[in-house]
Amino acid sequence: MLSNIKINEQIRDITSEQLVDKELTRLFPRRVIKRILLVVPPDVDVSIFNYTTAKRGRCWNYPPYGLGIIATHLRDEGLSVKITNLNNEILKECSFSNSESDFNFDDVWKTKLSEEITDFQPDIVGISCMFTQTHSSAVNVCNEIRRLNPVLPIAIGGVHITNCFVEDKMSDILLKDFKKADIFFLYEAELAFKQFIKMVNRVASLNKLYQVFFNSSSDRLYFPEKKIPTEDELNIIPAHDLMTPTELMNYGVIGSFFCMKEKGTKITTILSNRGCRGQCTYCSVRNFNGIGVRHRSVESVIEELDMLRNKYDIRHVMWLDDDFLHDHKRTLHLFTEMIKRNLGITWDCTNGVIAASCTDEIIAAAAESGCIGLTIGVESGNSQVLKKIRKPGNINIFIKAAEILKKYEQINTRAFLMIGLPDETYRMIYDTVRLALKMDLDWYNITIFEPLPNTPIFESVLQKDELNPTEFKNIKYNSGSYGKFQEKLNGNQFYSALADPFININLDAVPPKSQLNNIWFYMNYHLNFKRLYKVNNPIKLEQQLKYVQNITDLVAPEDPFPMYFCGYLQKKLRGKIDEQLIKRLEEVLQFSEYWRKRFEFFGLSADKLKSLNFSEELQYRLKPFSIAKNGLNTC
Ligand code: B12
Ligand code: SF4
Structure with missing residues (x-):
């Protein structure tokens, strides 16, 4: 072979x-x-x-x-x-x-x-x-x-x-x-x-x-013979002293929830399990880690947390696990021990957890043990797609998990969504939009599908996409700090169309690749930014402000949308908007025709932001896309 x-x-x-x-x-x-x-x-x-x-x-x-x-x-x-x-x-x-x-x-x-x-x-x-x-x-x-x-x-x-x-x-x-x-x-x-x-x-x-x-x-x-660590052999604490754990956050970031913590908080990572029960076709975890999940002992994990807190003053950790909540009993044991120890460490699952494990009992214990951020793997709102990509979970499980998560307001709740899977039609993508609206989580991390090696889906798209399986030099992820989305900050503005991507098209067609950026933009606007209008709970407002502030400061400083919504949240929560932010927004709109046009298209402007008045409660009118005209139901 x-x-x-x-x-x-x-x-x-x-x-x-x-x-x-x-x-x-x-x-x-x-x-x-x-x-x-x-x-x-x-x-x-x-x-x-x-x-x-x-x-x-x-x-x-x-x-x-x-x-x-x-x-x-x-x-x-x-x-x-x-x-x-x-x-x-x-x-x-x-x-x-x-x-x-x-x-x-x-x-x-x-x-x-x-x-x-x-x-x-x-x-x-x-x-x-x-x-x-x-x-x-x-x-x-x-x-x-x-x-x-x-x-x-x-x-x-x-x-x-x-x-x-x-x-x-x-x-x-x-x-x-x-x-x-x-x-x-x-x-x-x-x-x-x-x-x-x-x-x-x-x-x-x-x-x-x-x-x-x-x-x-x-x-x-x-x-080829393997010697993969058994559960007992996983009970080992990595050499944190060689990993400069307190230095890294000074020059970059760890996870997606660091911005919920005060600047200067010491953050690091920790691993509790290896492997995943899932077998999603776009993921290489099963091929790399083998079938099933191997757990570290709770005692060993607690010992590491204790050491991180006492030796390095770590106050927040991101779990590296693929299937962190695997094994209900062990997870409860871990959370109970963390609560008992009162370590003063909060935590997040940037990597995502499996929705079916988000039971009331687990999430209550997670919240009490310091969870401040959780992402669940959803990817699609269409049952056919979910089956095809072998995603663990179905629409009902996702909705149930969201209902449970939303009870714990201290947890910033997110989900991963993916668009552009092979043969995925506009209608299927719209199902994802509808599910996301129904779940009503705090944020959706939307990515455009990219085939990666050693995944079941890779082979199947090789011929179709004319990928060269032996050429990795030019692979560049869609997302992440160096991702293609980052390119827009370098002047490569790729949201070409101003029109609604779901209108006047055959909904049963597969969107061409050139449309995926536009669909991404629409989804991001409607599911994430526009949703902010209806947030009124002060705890949630605080979380969303921190996150949107992070987007406008670190992720996309030249994009006026996060600027606008950051200002909106500042006004709603604090009663006034940072003057520098308004200045930045005005400058972008003055000098960039590209952004000005898009802003106008969505009915936004710097003047509108400045004149916001919260004495009358804002009406949340979410009519995502004009899709209703195509005969589909909106949520
Ligand atoms: C944590 C994690 C992240 C974290 C941080 C990763 C980091 N830098 O530490 C974050 C959230 C940033 C992340 C992001 C992404 N991730 Co990620 N991530 C993981 C995850 C879940 C665990 C990695 C880990 O820490 N493992 C634990 C440690 C102990 O294992 P390890 O580092 O692999 O080391 C072991 C062996 O590899 C080996 N080894 C390693 N080095 C060496 C060197 C020598 C000399 C030897 C002898 C052995 C050896 O021995 C070690 C001990 O067993 C893996 C899944 C997985 N199970 O691997 C996906 C994984 C690596 N991520 C993946 C992907 C796709 C992404 C994203 C593109 C997702 C996205 N769409 O945004 C981004 C891109 C990141 C980027 N660079 O731009 C893919 C990689 C696919 C690929 N071909 O590139 C994986 C495999 C998951 C998947 N879906 O298939 N990820
Ligand atoms: S649930 Fe996540 S880690 Fe597990 S196989 Fe699916 S994508 Fe990979």
Whole structure:
């Protein structure tokens, strides 16, 4: 199945053992690994990096949790480990720079990498690559290490590396692009990497390698047997001291709910489960983590939270889990323990939880244990689509979950929605709009579908979309700090049409790709911004103001829509609007015909904002799109 790769099936043979021994000695002539340098590449390469966005502090700056876990395992073996986070280095230097001309992206990470290699003198470097979008950046880091030191062995692992490898036809990509790497680790590889090092050091009790593929010999050895951590083996606290947990938020952001906390709050991430019960066709989690969910013990998670609070004064955490609420009993136990400990830590699930787990009992305990933000995975409001993408949940489950969530006003409630799935018609998308209106959550994160490797849907769209399965250099996500949406801030304004995208069309047609941005814009306006008119609860107003303020300050500072609604919420909640905000709005509308036209289309203006008067209660009249004219019901 895997072209170019010789699968070593007879590892127990003497011959195979000799082959492995020869290969390890070739890579490590002294057969000693004492110092391991673990490297986080910049999230993207210079071609995708955006100085202005990074300077604003809008880019993600996550702790390298996976490398932290590997570090703990290796330190337990008496090895010396260092983590260098080149992404943080880029964001830090960008933040300190005076202007774009003072800042040289490639110089920053290359200098740091060179210093680390010179100072630490590692015996091996391990690079992590999680995202497809990081592909080119990780290739550059590999090449640079090889340039700095022609004989230093390079190992690389992570979700993206695994995704490249397992897809038929795509394994070649590792050999083509990552030709300077020597060893590829696949799947969750903390135990596999530890075993590898022990084999190099000749201290392993077993002569076995796991989940590893060698690129450096004429016989490309691949050891497919897996050694994935069991639940007991997950009870390990990552080396937070190597992850600079209190520094990262100074130069970027973590999660989507950080803005609900006071500026300066120390925030980090934590993992409680691995895997997911779902098997959504656009997601690679099942292929990467395997079937089902493995849990860490509640005691181990609490110990980590305790340590984060006491040692680093962490006051908010984002769970990294794919299926955080899996196992009702264990989840309740975890929340009860958190409540008992009174840790003074709030938390959020930026990543999303499965709606069916949002029962009254769980959400009540979640709220009491410090939950301030929860996103549920919905994606579509059309049953046919939900079935096709194998989404766990149905319309009734989503509505029920929303009803429960809304009882806890301290939780900012959101849902993920997706548009542009294969064969999805206008009518199906409109079902999503209707469901969202009915659920009436605080915010909807809407993304345009993009096929990603190692997902069931990827193969099915390959031919149709003329994707090149071995070309990752140009993959750029739709969303996120470097996403395509960010491009509009660089003058590439892509909401072309002013007209309602649902009118005068055949609702049973599949929208062309060129229409998806317009549909996104309409949905975002009607489901998120326009909904703000009806928010009257002061707790909710406060949350929404913080979020919309964050959008206008960090995410989309040149977009007048968040400016307007930020002003609207300020006036409603505080009685007055920040003068700077009005000035910014007036300037954008004065100088940009593009935005002026769109503002007029939605009946908005700076004068309207200034003359807002809340003595009469605002009427909420949500008539999303003119779709009723097409004979469909509005909610
Ligand atoms: C947390 C998370 C996020 C977080 C933060 C991620 C971060 N930087 O830490 C946030 C919310 C930002 C996020 C955002 C997105 N995410 Co995300 N995310 C995850 C998630 C749920 C968990 C990652 C994690 O922390 N795992 C726990 C740690 C312990 O594991 P790990 O880092 O993988 O490390 C282990 C192994 O990989 C390996 N390993 C890793 N490095 C190395 C190095 C060496 C040398 C060795 C030996 C081993 C090794 O060993 C480690 C220990 O087991 C994964 C799903 C998953 N299960 O992986 C999706 C996932 C990575 N995300 C995904 C996606 C699609 C996205 C978004 C595009 C979503 C969106 N539409 O906006 C954005 C894009 C982000 C961007 N860069 O622009 C996809 C990636 C698909 C792809 N091909 O790129 C995943 C796989 C989920 C999915 N739907 O399929 N995400
Ligand atoms: S529920 Fe979320 S994590 Fe689980 S398979 Fe579906 S998309 Fe992936």
